[in-house]
Amino acid sequence: MSIRLSLLALLSSGPRYGYQLRVEFEASTGATWPLNIGQVYTTLSRLERDGLVEPVGADEQGRVVHTITEAGREELARWFSTPVAQTDRPRDELAIKVAMAVAGGVDVAEVIHTQRMATMRALQELTRAKRSAAGGLAQRLVLDSLIFKAEAEQRWLDHCEAVSKEKNR
Amino acid sequence: MSVVELRDVTREHGQVHALRGVSLEVSAGELVAVMGPSGSGKSTLLNLAGGLDRPTSGVVTIEGEDLSRVKDVAAIRRNRVGYVFQDLNLIPSLTAAENVMLPRELDGVRAGRARPEALAVLAEVGVEEIADRFPEELSGGQRQRVAIARALVGERRLLLADEPTGALDTATGDEILELLRARCDAGAAVLLVTHEPRYAAWADRVIYLRDGLIAETGAVRLESAR
Numbered sequence: 001m002s003i004r005l006s007l008l009a010l011l012s013s014g015p016r017y018g019y020q021l022r023v024e025f026e027a028s029t030g031a032t033w034p035l036n037i038g039q040v041y042t043t044l045s046r047l048e049r050d051g052l053v054e055p056v057g058a059d060e061q062g063r064v065v066h067t068i069t070e071a072g073r074e075e076l077a078r079w080f081s082t083p084v085a086q087t088d089r090p091r092d093e094l095a096i097k098v099a100m101a102v103a104g105g106v107d108v109a110e111v112i113h114t115q116r117m118a119t120m121r122a123l124q125e126l127t128r129a130k131r132s133a134a135g136g137l138a139q140r141l142v143l144d145s146l147i148f149k150a151e152a153e154q155r156w157l158d159h160c161e162a163v164s165k166e167k168n169r
Numbered sequence: 170m171s172v173v174e175l176r177d178v179t180r181e182h183g184q185v186h187a188l189r190g191v192s193l194e195v196s197a198g199e200l201v202a203v204m205g206p207s208g209s210g211k212s213t214l215l216n217l218a219g220g221l222d223r224p225t226s227g228v229v230t231i232e233g234e235d236l237s238r239v240k241d242v243a244a245i246r247r248n249r250v251g252y253v254f255q256d257l258n259l260i261p262s263l264t265a266a267e268n269v270m271l272p273r274e275l276d277g278v279r280a281g282r283a284r285p286e287a288l289a290v291l292a293e294v295g296v297e298e299i300a301d302r303f304p305e306e307l308s309g310g311q312r313q314r315v316a317i318a319r320a321l322v323g324e325r326r327l328l329l330a331d332e333p334t335g336a337l338d339t340a341t342g343d344e345i346l347e348l349l350r351a352r353c354d355a356g357a358a359v360l361l362v363t364h365e366p367r368y369a370a371w372a373d374r375v376i377y378l379r380d381g382l383i384a385e386t387g388a389v390r391l392e393s394a395r
């Protein structure tokens with residue numbers, strides 16, 4: 001995933017130590033992708049191996065501070081200038097499930113309704129998180145992104161229901 | 170306490186069964202969203218809940234009063250119910266402020282008091298600067314806000330909103346929902362019809378109508394809601 005590039009992005013505005021990166025990542029993404037500190041350290045050591053970051057000493061508590069290298073900045077610029085390809089996303093389990101329900105003669109309306117309730121619950125939770133989000137613009141936009149995705153799924157479910165109803169007439 | 174309650178309500182238009190037996194309660198401080206395909210009975214449900222239409226059978230009560238036994242339903246409607254219509258229904262010959270003042274003046278509130286009230290609500294929905302313009306001089310979003318202000322004025326206990334986000338962009342739509350939610354958090358009961366999941370998600374409870382019935386397991390409740 002893009003944890004690597006996210007850490008590079010955070011480092012591009014100045015040197016930071018691991019814990020700080022974790023806090024800033026979660027603040028920007030609205031804690032929607034919890035990141036454990038172990039992941040941060042492994043990622044940092046890989047970035048260091050690849051010459052994209054380098055250690056620049058430690059703070060008073062002995063925590064290592066990293067800074068981005070020139071190669072790191074180039075990598076980051078490349079990331080921001082490349083669109084995310086559809087094929088980078090995992091296969092859609094829900095679409096497959098609905099297709100299999102149709103193929104296998106299962107009650108599609110039930111499958112759809114069960115999913116609709118679950119997706120609506122997720123959407124309600126995201127909306128609640130958004131309402132109580134004190135964080136800045138970055139956090140709000142990430143939550144909005146998840147809301148738009150959940151909404152697209154919900155619309156697609158409505159569409160499935162309408163179309164399968166027509167076919168059964 | 171439930172602000173509005175529908176018990177086994179049906180509504181027939183000749184051969185058309187718009188509602189086939191719907192029971193629903195909305196409490197003070199609760200926002201309930203109604204979703205469902207076109208023609209499933211959403212507007213019918215809202216009209217019945219607000220006393221704008223009468224059920225073929227079943228009972229509708231507003232704050233405990235059975236609407237079929239109340240002498241002056243119009244008075245209950247004016248005093249306690251705020252309605253945002255699907256097509257807004259602003260009066261073209263009245264300014265924004267006058268449109269908002271109208272329901273209060275019908276209640277017998279004098280213009281001298283109704284106007285500052287209207288201006289305050291227009292400010293609350295963020296359009297005080299267009300108070301003296303006519304509906305045709307407003308953008309779609311501004312018109313929508315005026316219609317909402319008209320429903321909010323006079324501290325209605327029950328707000329009924331039929332697609333209040335209309336064709337607004339999503340950022341403006343969110344602001345409208347924020348307004349309804351705030352009223353709700355201040356103690357109003359809100360029934361919102363929308364076909365957009367993103368707005369329904371602001372509700373405490375979402376119900377799905379299908380062919381005039383609430384879809385069986387269709388009540389999606391947010392466990393820790395309020």
Ligand SMILES: Nc1ncnc2c1ncn2[C@@H]1O[C@H](COP(=O)(O)OP(=O)(O)OP(=O)(O)O)[C@@H](O)[C@H]1O
Nearest residue numbers: 182185186187205206207208209210211212213214
């Ligand atoms: N006055 C009327 N006379 C005859 N039929 C009516 C009347 N009002 C509504 N209906 C019918 O009742 C059904 C429910 O209508 P309603 O307006 O409640 O649907 P809705 O869910 O609000 O749809 P939409 O999403 O399109 O606004 C529809 O079949 C409609 O044609």
Ligand SMILES: [Mg+2]
Nearest residue numbers: 211212213255
């Ligand atoms: Mg309608």
